[in-house]
Amino acid sequence: MTYNLNILLPEIFLSISIFVILMLGVFFKKSYNLVTNLSLLALVILIVIILNTESTSVKIFTDSFIRDGYAKFIKILIIISTIFILLSSQVFIKDNNIAKFEYPIIILLSILGMFFMVSSNDLILFYLGLELQSLSLYVLASIDRDNTRSTESGVKYFVLSALSSGLLLYGCSLLYGFTGSTNFDIINNSLNIGSVGSIFAMVFILVGLAFKVSAVPFHMWTPDVYEGSPTSVTNFFSAVPKVAGLAVLIRFMQTPFENILVEWQTIIIFISIASMILGAVAAIGQNNIKRLMAYSSIGHIGYALAGVATGTDSGYMSSIVYITIYIVMSIGIFACIFLMKKNGKYTEKIHDLSGISKKHPLIAISFLIILFSLAGIPPLGGFFAKFYVFMTVIENGMYFLAIVGLLTTVISAFYYLRIIKIIYFDEFAGSFDRIRNFSISGTIFLSCILLVTFFLYPSTLNNVVSLVFTS
Amino acid sequence: MDFPILSLIIFLPLLGATFIFLFRYQKDTNKSAIYVSIFTSLANLLLAFFLWFLFDNNYTGFQFIEEKNWISGLIKFKLGIDGISILFILLTAFITPICIFSCINSVKERVKEFLIAILVLETFMIGVFCSLDLVIFYLFFEAGLIPMFLIIGIWGGERRVYSAFKFFLYTLLGSVLMLVAIISIYWITGTTDITSINEIKIPSEFQYILWLAFFSSFAVKMPMWPVHTWLPDAHVEAPTAGSVILAAILLKMGGYGFLRFSIPLFPVATEYFTPMIYFLSLIAIIYTSLVALMQEDMKKLIAYSSVAHMGYVTLGIFTLTKQGIDGGMFQMLSHGLISAALFLCVGVLYDRSHSRLIKTYGGVVNSIPKYSLVFIIFALAALGLPGTTGFLGEFLVLIGIFQKDYLIGLVATIGVVLCAAYMLWLTKRVIFGQIKNQEVKILKDVNFSEGTMLFILATIVIIFGFYPEPLLNTMNVTINGLIDNYENDLIYHLSASK
Numbered sequence: 014m015t016y017n018l019n020i021l022l023p024e025i026f027l028s029i030s031i032f033v034i035l036m037l038g039v040f041f042k043k044s045y046n047l048v049t050n051l052s053l054l055a056l057v058i059l060i061v062i063i064l065n066t067e068s069t070s071v072k073i074f075t076d077s078f079i080r081d082g083y084a085k086f087i088k089i090l091i092i093i094s095t096i097f098i099l100l101s102s103q104v105f106i107k108d109n110n111i112a113k114f115e116y117p118i119i120i121l122l123s124i125l126g127m128f129f130m131v132s133s134n135d136l137i138l139f140y141l142g143l144e145l146q147s148l149s150l151y152v153l154a155s156i157d158r159d160n161t162r163s164t165e166s167g168v169k170y171f172v173l174s175a176l177s178s179g180l181l182l183y184g185c186s187l188l189y190g191f192t193g194s195t196n197f198d199i200i201n202n203s204l205n206i207g208s209v210g211s212i213f214a215m216v217f218i219l220v221g222l223a224f225k226v227s228a229v230p231f232h233m234w235t236p237d238v239y240e241g242s243p244t245s246v247t248n249f250f251s252a253v254p255k256v257a258g259l260a261v262l263i264r265f266m267q268t269p270f271e272n273i274l275v276e277w278q279t280i281i282i283f284i285s286i287a288s289m290i291l292g293a294v295a296a297i298g299q300n301n302i303k304r305l306m307a308y309s310s311i312g313h314i315g316y317a318l319a320g321v322a323t324g325t326d327s328g329y330m331s332s333i334v335y336i337t338i339y340i341v342m343s344i345g346i347f348a349c350i351f352l353m354k355k356n357g358k359y360t361e362k363i364h365d366l367s368g369i370s371k372k373h374p375l376i377a378i379s380f381l382i383i384l385f386s387l388a389g390i391p392p393l394g395g396f397f398a399k400f401y402v403f404m405t406v407i408e409n410g411m412y413f414l415a416i417v418g419l420l421t422t423v424i425s426a427f428y429y430l431r432i433i434k435i436i437y438f439d440e441f442a443g444s445f446d447r448i449r450n451f452s453i454s455g456t457i458f459l460s461c462i463l464l465v466t467f468f469l470y471p472s473t474l475n476n477v478v479s480l481v482f483t484s
Numbered sequence: 485m486d487f488p489i490l491s492l493i494i495f496l497p498l499l500g501a502t503f504i505f506l507f508r509y510q511k512d513t514n515k516s517a518i519y520v521s522i523f524t525s526l527a528n529l530l531l532a533f534f535l536w537f538l539f540d541n542n543y544t545g546f547q548f549i550e551e552k553n554w555i556s557g558l559i560k561f562k563l564g565i566d567g568i569s570i571l572f573i574l575l576t577a578f579i580t581p582i583c584i585f586s587c588i589n590s591v592k593e594r595v596k597e598f599l600i601a602i603l604v605l606e607t608f609m610i611g612v613f614c615s616l617d618l619v620i621f622y623l624f625f626e627a628g629l630i631p632m633f634l635i636i637g638i639w640g641g642e643r644r645v646y647s648a649f650k651f652f653l654y655t656l657l658g659s660v661l662m663l664v665a666i667i668s669i670y671w672i673t674g675t676t677d678i679t680s681i682n683e684i685k686i687p688s689e690f691q692y693i694l695w696l697a698f699f700s701s702f703a704v705k706m707p708m709w710p711v712h713t714w715l716p717d718a719h720v721e722a723p724t725a726g727s728v729i730l731a732a733i734l735l736k737m738g739g740y741g742f743l744r745f746s747i748p749l750f751p752v753a754t755e756y757f758t759p760m761i762y763f764l765s766l767i768a769i770i771y772t773s774l775v776a777l778m779q780e781d782m783k784k785l786i787a788y789s790s791v792a793h794m795g796y797v798t799l800g801i802f803t804l805t806k807q808g809i810d811g812g813m814f815q816m817l818s819h820g821l822i823s824a825a826l827f828l829c830v831g832v833l834y835d836r837s838h839s840r841l842i843k844t845y846g847g848v849v850n851s852i853p854k855y856s857l858v859f860i861i862f863a864l865a866a867l868g869l870p871g872t873t874g875f876l877g878e879f880l881v882l883i884g885i886f887q888k889d890y891l892i893g894l895v896a897t898i899g900v901v902l903c904a905a906y907m908l909w910l911t912k913r914v915i916f917g918q919i920k921n922q923e924v925k926i927l928k929d930v931n932f933s934e935g936t937m938l939f940i941l942a943t944i945v946i947i948f949g950f951y952p953e954p955l956l957n958t959m960n961v962t963i964n965g966l967i968d969n970y971e972n973d974l975i976y977h978l979s980a981s982k
Binding site for chain 2: 370371374385390391392396400403404407408412415416419420422423426427430433434437438468471472475476
């Protein structure tokens with residue numbers, strides 16, 4: 014038993030910075046800029062701290078907290094995406110009067126929750142992390158408290174999410190009842206195939222996790238919350254909690270439920286197929302770009318889950334690669350959405366994009382690249398994400414899953430093409446206000462460059478992920 | 485070869501496109517963009533000729549092979565060419581400058597973007613013909629959809645959105661099944677490098693389903709009946725340059741795919757499915773020729789005639805005789821030139837009077853004789869007049885098919901007659917007769933750039949019609965090797981199954 018606090022250094026640092034920044038925010042007036050900059054600084058320092066820790070797998074606090082290369086990778090992914098989201102959404106936040114100093118602090122709090130989630134090796138720590146994350150997200154969804162849509166989405170998210178958390182907690186308690194422990198390793202050793210109780214517990218836990226990553230049939234909150242929340246918050250929702258949720262799902266498949274993998278798999282295959290189909294079909298009729306992105310994210314989670322469904326290490330790796338590339342696309346497209354400002358007001362209607370390629374060729378080409386990448390057309394990054402996932406899916410002989418997945422790619426290509434059609438083929442209908450902001454253009458540029466040049470180094474990301482997995 | 489000439493020929497147009505992309509919007513942007521793109525594409529044409537010059541006709545197997553680690557441990561970035569692909573590279577490099585010249589007259593807005601799209605498309609098209617790895621092939625094959633979608637959608641006619649979507653989704657649907665097949669091949673043989681797959685040999689029980697998956701992609705691209713319906717729409721709505729590229733090169737990817745992948749990789753399945761191909765090709769030849777007879781839109785007529793001509797190509801390729809494959813290849817090349825020229829001819833008329841309907845014209849010869857002359861040359865070449873490339877292609881295909889089955893040959897010959905019928909009728913209605921429409925009277929004859937393009941194309945069609953040796957010599961060894969390998973593999977699989 015070790016109590017080496019160095020292992021917990023990133024979490025401790027993050028907690029202390031949250032408290033310090035919170036105090037500063039309370040005592041200084043108009044402290045939004047200060048708080049944001051300090052939060053960004055804290056995140057950057059956090060990256061350095063995490064990179065400096067070792068990657069060997071160590072468990073502390075009676076094996077309830079685990080630090081390994083996998084958790085490290087996910088944490089860095091979370092921080093980097095948060096930095097870009099915070100940077101690119103500044104203009105939007107200030108224009109919409111949601112520049113409250115709590116905003117970045119709540120984001121930091123939710124990150125702290127995610128850190129504990131991905132590092133947990135114990136049901137209690139896992140649940141605490143999950144709840145810290147979720148509670149921060151409810152507040153974040155309703156951060157624009159004078160706006161009915163935002164508050165409504167916050168309440169909706171809270172009610173549905175609380176239900177799923179309850180189910181998840183019920184599953185955890187069942188698991189404790191059947192195995193006598195909350196520790197993942199002990200659960201792993203005492204579970205075996207055929208135990209009805211463990212299957213019950215597993216299903217309840219899966220429901221909770223599927224809700225967090227918004228997989229079908231637990232996706233109902235996603236379109237409403239995505240649409241109602243301020244765009245800057247939607248941007249965060251569509252990227253960061255998904256990584257954490259998927260990472261935990263994989264952790265669950267790897268450790269506590271390794272022995273009943275067969276039962277897991279059937280359910281995950283179903284969830285994956287359902288998500289891919291719904292994500293492809295339901296997005297077709299949408300006219301609000303945030304709602305469309307909500308359905309698109311459901312579809313993408315379906316593809317990522319297809320990799321998880323294989324139940325092999327290579328499958329998990331392909332899912333992590335998928336979600337990483339997805340995040341690049343998601344952050345890029347939301348950065349483009351932040352530029353959709355017409356006559357001083359931000360717009361979410363897809364039709365407001367009509368013919369903007371004539372007036373704003375650079376915005377148009379960014380949309381073009383990211384949308385084709387989301388549709389999975391080579392040679393862009395999104396294609397490789399799908400390619401790696403289906404590589405492992407077919408390796409494991411799951412042809413049905415692969416064929417359904419690729420056919421839904423064709424269907425979903427339709428609605429991505431529809432946006433491109435509106436941008437490029439339709440008549441020009443009014444230009445956007447000029448937003449000159451280096452963070453937004455830099456984020457878009459970086460995202461596009463990564464996606465376009467991905468084919469030059471297609472295995473770098475894979476190598477990093479496999480290095481992380483084997484450690 | 486140490487110098488990576490294939491990479492250069494693939495990525496040079498992309499470099500030109502990037503260069504144009506970085507232009508600032510100014511008054512002369514369009515002009516300088518045109519200069520840069522003409523320069524790039526002509527340089528690429530010279531490179532292609534140089535490649536042909538270096539190419540060793542008597543060497544079996546692939547030449548100019550380039551290999552780089554790409555996806556580590558899984559897939560190598562492998563390029564190489566043989567007697568079949570070199571001809572398609574030449575065709576691509578030759579057609580692209582023509583498209584760029586034609587857009588000087590026809591594309592009026594967003595010229596810069598148009599040129600970028602054409603150059604990027606050239607990169608992807610040449611990449612398709614150079615790649616020796618299934619994944620690389622798929623990458624280029626699919627990537628070509630993006631610029632073509634934009635070309636049809638942005639610069640197309642009235643129903644451009646419908647046509648662009650139909651084109652994109654049809655092709656994508658066909659291709660995703662091929663992706664499943666490619667990944668399966670990787671797990672069956674452990675590689676996607678086609679030269680190694682040829683040595684390892686795919687077990688015959690897998691071949692049927694894999695063949696069908698590849699077929700679904702190539703048949704759409706070809707296009708074969710009954711999945712040809714995207715082609716008339718795409719052709720009619722695309723701008724002239726888009727139609728030219730579509731007809732001259734994109735359609736050839738299907739035939740190239742059959743020759744490069746379907747036949748060598750799946751010989752057992754190829755033999756099994758050959759009757760189906762014959763059947764579909766015959767329907768394509770007869771049915772689409774009849775449909776072409778009834779068209780009122782010139783572009784649509786030529787589009788349907790393309791489907792019929794591609795019917796000969798598949799027929800010829802799957803006879804798996806020397807003459808048949810020679811004929812199929814020759815037919816593809818000649819169709820690439822002739823249909824490109826016919827679309828340019830229609831484009832010339834369309835630029836002047838903005839109508840593609842046959843009934844608008846009539847008696848064109850009275851006002852624009854020079855134009856009428858080239859139009860007649862290409863119409864006759866399309867119907868297979870001896871002395872043009874069109875004749876040789878059809879003739880060799882028919883020789884090949886008569887060796888296999890007398891009856892199929894007979895039905896295919898009817899197609900030749902039908903082709904003559906619609907082409908001559910088209911000529912009669914458009915070129916000859918009385919001037920009914922006042923607009924025809926004031927038509928201007930071809931200008932310098934149009935005249936030069938059409939003249940060059942006509943010269944090539946006639947020269948290779950009389951003297952096809954250079955082309956046939958280039959592909960001779962490769963096609964012999966293809967047939968030998970096919971027969972050996974078939975014997976190998978038969979003995980393995982016993």
